[in-house]
Amino acid sequence: MIPLFYVLVVSTLLFALGVYGALLSTNAIRILMSIEMILNAVNLNLVGFGRYITPSDPRGQIFAIFVMTVAAAEAAVGLAIILVIARRYGAAAIDRVRMLKG
Amino acid sequence: MNLQLLAFMILSLVTLGAAFKVITARFITHAALYLALSFVGVAGLFLLLNADFLAAVQLLVYVGAITTMLIFAVMLSQVEEIRQGAAEEGFWRRILSARFGVIPLAVAAALAGVILYLYRFANWKAVPVAPDPNTTRSIGQAMFTTYLIPFEVASLVLLVAMIGAIVLTMKKEDRSR
Numbered sequence: 001m002i003p004l005f006y007v008l009v010v011s012t013l014l015f016a017l018g019v020y021g022a023l024l025s026t027n028a029i030r031i032l033m034s035i036e037m038i039l040n041a042v043n044l045n046l047v048g049f050g051r052y053i054t055p056s057d058p059r060g061q062i063f064a065i066f067v068m069t070v071a072a073a074e075a076a077v078g079l080a081i082i083l084v085i086a087r088r089y090g091a092a093a094i095d096r097v098r099m100l101k102g
Numbered sequence: 103m104n105l106q107l108l109a110f111m112i113l114s115l116v117t118l119g120a121a122f123k124v125i126t127a128r129f130i131t132h133a134a135l136y137l138a139l140s141f142v143g144v145a146g147l148f149l150l151l152n153a154d155f156l157a158a159v160q161l162l163v164y165v166g167a168i169t170t171m172l173i174f175a176v177m178l179s180q181v182e183e184i185r186q187g188a189a190e191e192g193f194w195r196r197i198l199s200a201r202f203g204v205i206p207l208a209v210a211a212a213l214a215g216v217i218l219y220l221y222r223f224a225n226w227k228a229v230p231v232a233p234d235p236n237t238t239r240s241i242g243q244a245m246f247t248t249y250l251i252p253f254e255v256a257s258l259v260l261l262v263a264m265i266g267a268i269v270l271t272m273k274k275e276d277r278s279r
Contacts, residue, residue: 002110002150008221010114010147014121014140016214021125023206029130029176033137036168037121040144043160051151055229058240061156062249065241068163069256073263075168079175080270086179 007048015041028082032075039071110150117143130176138169155238 014037021034043064050060085097120140127133141164148157245253 002107004226005221006110006114007147007151009218010117012214012217012221013118014144015217016210017118017121017125019213020206020210021121023209024125024202027130029172030125030133033124033133033172036137036164037124037140040141040164043156044144044147047148047151047153047156051153053226053229058237058244061153061237061241062244064153064156065159065245066252066256068159069260072163072168073259075171076263076267077270079171080267083175083179084270 004048004052007044007052011041011044011048014038014044028085029079032078032082035078036071036075039067043067106150110147113143113146113150116140117147131173134169134172134176137172138165141165141169153237155241 018034018036018038018041021037022031025031025034046060046064046067050058050064054060089097117140120136120143123136124133124140127136141160145157145160145165148154148160
């Protein structure tokens with residue numbers, strides 16, 4: 001059986017990669033992808049802990065399902081906002097969008 | 103036993119490598135495809151962790167829906183800059199610049215270091231692992247009894263997100279009708 005620590009290492013590395021990508025890139029869609037990677041790392045953590053700490057209880061997996069729901073909603077709304085910004089400013093580069101009002 | 107560890111290593115390598123390529127890929131569509139590969143790797147890890155239902159949901163929702171939505175949005179948008187994400191500048195030139203490359207790397211590395219340090223010295227109480235439960239049945243039972251209200255709220259969240267996305271992306275001339 002895989003030790004819990006290995007799972008935690010993988011999820012931490014995925015999380016760190018997501019943070020790195022979100023901070024590094026200026027393209028809004030790539031930032032959205034990085035955030036999805038972060039949420040995936042969180043899900044991996046939840047499932048890993050659920051498997052090893054409470055193996056008879058599906059609590060961790062249910063929480064992961066809710067995280068997935070919110071991630072899907074976030075992706076849809078975030079993508080819509082990015083498309084509106086791109087249509088108005090002609091760019092998806094976040095450092096060129098300076099105004100909150102349209 | 104050992105085979106399981108081998109599968110775990112391969113899946114983690116695929117996941118992390120694809121995640122790295124998401125950040126470094128030149129074109130945004132390539133990044134989206136690498137993202138799908140990373141999601142598939144995570145689904146495999148879920149399978150290894152005995153979460154078969156969650157692995158299926160991961161494949162359906164993330165690979166099937168979210169990645170497809172990203173690719174469609176990128177390819178249907180008229181703005182050239184979205185399509186060629188790395189028209190900004192080369193990734194490798196950017197990563198070597200002091201201000202934009204080093205600070206994110208330092209933040210991410212510090213975060214990973216602190217988290218791994220905490221994990222290393224944490225003392226999880228080890229539970230003797232039960233034989234594989236029927237996860238789909240137990241998830242369904244818990245979802246419609248204990249977690250019924252969160253479940254309904256989650257469906258409401260999805261509905262609101264769907265309506266919000268449609269309203270946001272509506273064109274101006276449609277709005278005046």
